[in-house]
Amino acid sequence: xxxxxxxxxxxxxxxxxxxxxxxxxxxxxxxxxxxxxxxxxxxxxxxxxxxxxxxxxxxxxxxxxxxxxxxxxxxxxxxxxxxxxxxxxxxxxxxxxxxxxxxxxxxxxxxxxxxxxxxxxxxxxxxxxxxxxxxxxxxxxxxxxxxxxxxxxxxxxxxxxxxxxxxxxxxxxxxxxxxxxxxxxxxxxxxxxxxxxxxxxxxxxxxxxxxxxxxxxxxxxxxxxxxxxxxxxxxxxxxxxxxxxxxxxxxxxxxxxxxxxxxxxxxxxxxxxxxxxxxxxxxxxxxxxxxxxxxxxxxxxxxxxxxxxxxxxxxxxxxxxxxxxxxxxxxxxxxxxxxxxxxxxxxxxxxxxxxxxxxxxxxxxxxxxxxxxxxxxxxxxxxxxxxxxxxxxxxxxxxxxxxxxxxxxxxxxxxxxxxxxxxxx
Ligand code: GUN
Ligand code: FE
Numbered sequence: 001x002x003x004x005x006x007x008x009x010x011x012x013x014x015x016x017x018x019x020x021x022x023x024x025x026x027x028x029x030x031x032x033x034x035x036x037x038x039x040x041x042x043x044x045x046x047x048x049x050x051x052x053x054x055x056x057x058x059x060x061x062x063x064x065x066x067x068x069x070x071x072x073x074x075x076x077x078x079x080x081x082x083x084x085x086x087x088x089x090x091x092x093x094x095x096x097x098x099x100x101x102x103x104x105x106x107x108x109x110x111x112x113x114x115x116x117x118x119x120x121x122x123x124x125x126x127x128x129x130x131x132x133x134x135x136x137x138x139x140x141x142x143x144x145x146x147x148x149x150x151x152x153x154x155x156x157x158x159x160x161x162x163x164x165x166x167x168x169x170x171x172x173x174x175x176x177x178x179x180x181x182x183x184x185x186x187x188x189x190x191x192x193x194x195x196x197x198x199x200x201x202x203x204x205x206x207x208x209x210x211x212x213x214x215x216x217x218x219x220x221x222x223x224x225x226x227x228x229x230x231x232x233x234x235x236x237x238x239x240x241x242x243x244x245x246x247x248x249x250x251x252x253x254x255x256x257x258x259x260x261x262x263x264x265x266x267x268x269x270x271x272x273x274x275x276x277x278x279x280x281x282x283x284x285x286x287x288x289x290x291x292x293x294x295x296x297x298x299x300x301x302x303x304x305x306x307x308x309x310x311x312x313x314x315x316x317x318x319x320x321x322x323x324x325x326x327x328x329x330x331x332x333x334x335x336x337x338x339x340x341x342x343x344x345x346x347x348x349x350x351x352x353x354x355x356x357x358x359x360x361x362x363x364x365x366x367x368x369x370x371x372x373x374x375x376x377x378x379x380x381x382x383x384x385x386x387x388x389x390x391x392x393x394x395x396x397x398x399x400x401x402x403x404x405x406x407x408x409x410x411x412x413x414x415x416x417x418x419x420x421x422x423x424x425x
Contacts, residue, residue, distance in 0.1 A: 004034045004419040007047055010055030010381065011395045012039050014062050014371045015355040018303055022371075023395045029060055031377040034419030038373040053414070055381050059399055061354075062369050063123025063378030063417060064323035065361035068222070068262040068283035068312025070128040071139050071152075072097050072106075074113040077316040081291045085228040088292055090162065093316070097130045097155075098164035106135035110142045118146040119424055120321045121406075123378040123417045124365050126222055126260055126283070126312075127152045128195055131167055133179045140183060144190040147422045149365060149378075153195025153222055154179045158206045173209040180217060189417070198224040199235045199248045211252040220258040220364075223249065226271065227263035228294050246271040255280045260364060262312055263288075264302075265295040272305070281308040281364050284356065286329035288317025296337040299330065300345040303352065310361020311353075324406035327353035350400050381414035 008031070012024045022039070030037040030047050037047070073093060080092040100106045117125065127143070127150055129136035136154040143150045154176060158169045167175065176194070183192055194214040196202040202210070214221050226232055226245050239248040246267065249255055257279035264282045267275065275282060284299050294317075302309050311326045312318075318326070327350070334348040348356075362369025368376045384402050386409030393401070402410050415422040 005032045006051045006053060007031070007043060008053050008055055008060050008379065008381065010058050010060040011398070012060045012371065013395060013399050014039070015351070015359050015369075016372075018352045018355045019349070021351050021354060021396055021399075025395050029371050029379065031416070031419045034377055036371045036373055036375045036377050039371050055414070057385075058413065059382040059384060059395070059402065061380050061382065061399065062358040062362065062371060063380055063415065064121045064357045065124040065310055065365065065369060066122045066313050066321070066323060066326070067126045067260050067281065067310040067361040067364055068285055069125055069315050069321075071110060071113050072100050072128075072130045072135075073316035074116070075109045078319045081319070083292070084230065085292050085294060086230050086234075088317075094162055094165045100130040100132045100135040103134050103138060106132070106138055110135075110139045114139075114142040114146050116321055117143070118148065118422060119412070121323050121380055121412055121415075122148070122321065123380070123415060123422075124149045124362065124368060126150070126193065126364065128222070129154055131155045131157055131165065131172070133175050133182070136179060137182060140187060140190045144187045147189070147417055147420050149189040149417050151191050151193040151220060151222070153193045155195050155197050156206060156210055157197045157201035158203050160200050169203055169206045169209075172206055173213070176210065176213055180213070180219075192219060194219050194221045196221075196223050196254070198231070199238060199245065200231065204239070204252075207249070207252045207254065211254055215253065220260075221254050222260045223254070223262070225249070225261040225264050226266040227289075228292070229266065232266050244268055244271040244274065246274045250274055250278065257281075257308070260310075262314060263294065263297060265289060265297045272301070276305050276307050279308055281310060281361075283310055283312035283314075283361070284330060285312040285314035285318060286333045287320065287326060288312075288314035290329070290333060291319065292317050296333045296341065298337070298342070298345055299334060299348060299356075308360075308363065309356055310364060311356045312361075322407065323357050324403050324410070327357050327403050330356065350403055353403065354399070377416055377419040379414075379416045380412060383411040383413050384409070386411060
């Protein structure tokens with residue numbers, strides 16, 4: 001059993017608001033029983049007996065939460081990046097996901113995914129599996145073994161999946177109940193999440209059934225919303241009764257503070273108001289939105305409205321697991337949106353992107369993404385000495401350039417989730 005109470009000494013940074021980062025040079029962040037006891041410039045006497053990990057001149061920041069990622073799509077990331085959403089799903093994604101009926105293939109693929117996620121800056125993730133129950137349980141077993149904290153969903157899809165990736169309505173609901181019964185009590189830090197793929201994949205009948213399950217069992221929900229113009233047009237045809245795409249979920253009670261909706265690029269006033277009033281989380285996935293030519297979500301507006309927003313890699317719409325790249329992309333696309341679409345919505349700053357990656361998405365998991373006392377102790381220790389410069393940089397400047405240059409010379413040297421040290425080998 002690892003010690004769950006200890007102290008890290010280093011250059012500590014965390015977001016106190018979207019605009020403000022707290023910086024303590026050569027400070028102490030204290031973990032007591034897996035939770036933060038706060039950040040201190042000098043170590044308080046009462047913690048003097050705890051084991052101390054001296055991180056020297058390294059940076060210490062909260063862990064990152066990737067609140068939208070597809071585990072089965074990790075196998076074909078970087079391929080087929082030249083199509084828009086609906087063609088990309090039919091040409092690349094659905095055929096790949098159909099392979100997960102084969103548990104041998106699923107095991108090989110999910111070993112790679114779990115291994116790479118373990119070594120990434122991500123400490124928590126909200127994950128899509130496939131519609132297959134055995135493969136989804138295998139994915140949960142492998143993620144549990146990493147020590148990370150995750151929500152994982154068996155995907156539901158009872159229409160428009162083609163021959164090999166479609167369930168019968170009653171079977172989809174029954175499989176979901178069987179899966180939930182199987183995994184109940186099986187894990188310490190891996191939990192199920194109800195996962196209707198998106199409205200075009202799920203009939204009204206199945207959506208109602210999934211909502212009953214989510215409410216009966218108090219489970220969170222994840223799906224996709226307003227990602228692509230053709231998708232939005234299709235939902236209007238499929239649900240002519242809805243006031244907006246978001247209403248096609250809200251009508252069944254699927255929105256709320258325990259729901260993540262990926263994308264929300266084309267949300268109109270009605271839909272934005274619905275997301276805002278229900279406290280639904282928006283997963284902003286800037287790399288995916290660029291690669292699939294989807295568009296640019298108005299994240300500045302969502303932040304101004306005080307909405308819940310985090311970041312997602314959306315692999316394989318995004319090619320890459322890196323939350324650093326995700327932050328840099330969030331800033332970059334917001335600048336293009338400001339320049340080309342709407343000068344009333346200022347670009348995101350790097351501080352705001354850091355907030356979204358840590359506490360923004362982390363709060364979906366509870367008190368996560370900060371070092372303020374009482375938060376789960378999720379932390380990264382970063383060595384930036386390989387990013388060379390003759391300049392003397394302050395601590396925030398070092399973290400700022402780490403966001404943009406992590407892949408060049410940054411090195412993640414330690415990672416903790418609720419005080420558990422994750423094996424990075
Ligand atoms: N909408 C429905 N399914 C998917 C998916 O797998 N990826 C993305 N980006 N959007 C979707
Ligand atoms: Fe997605």
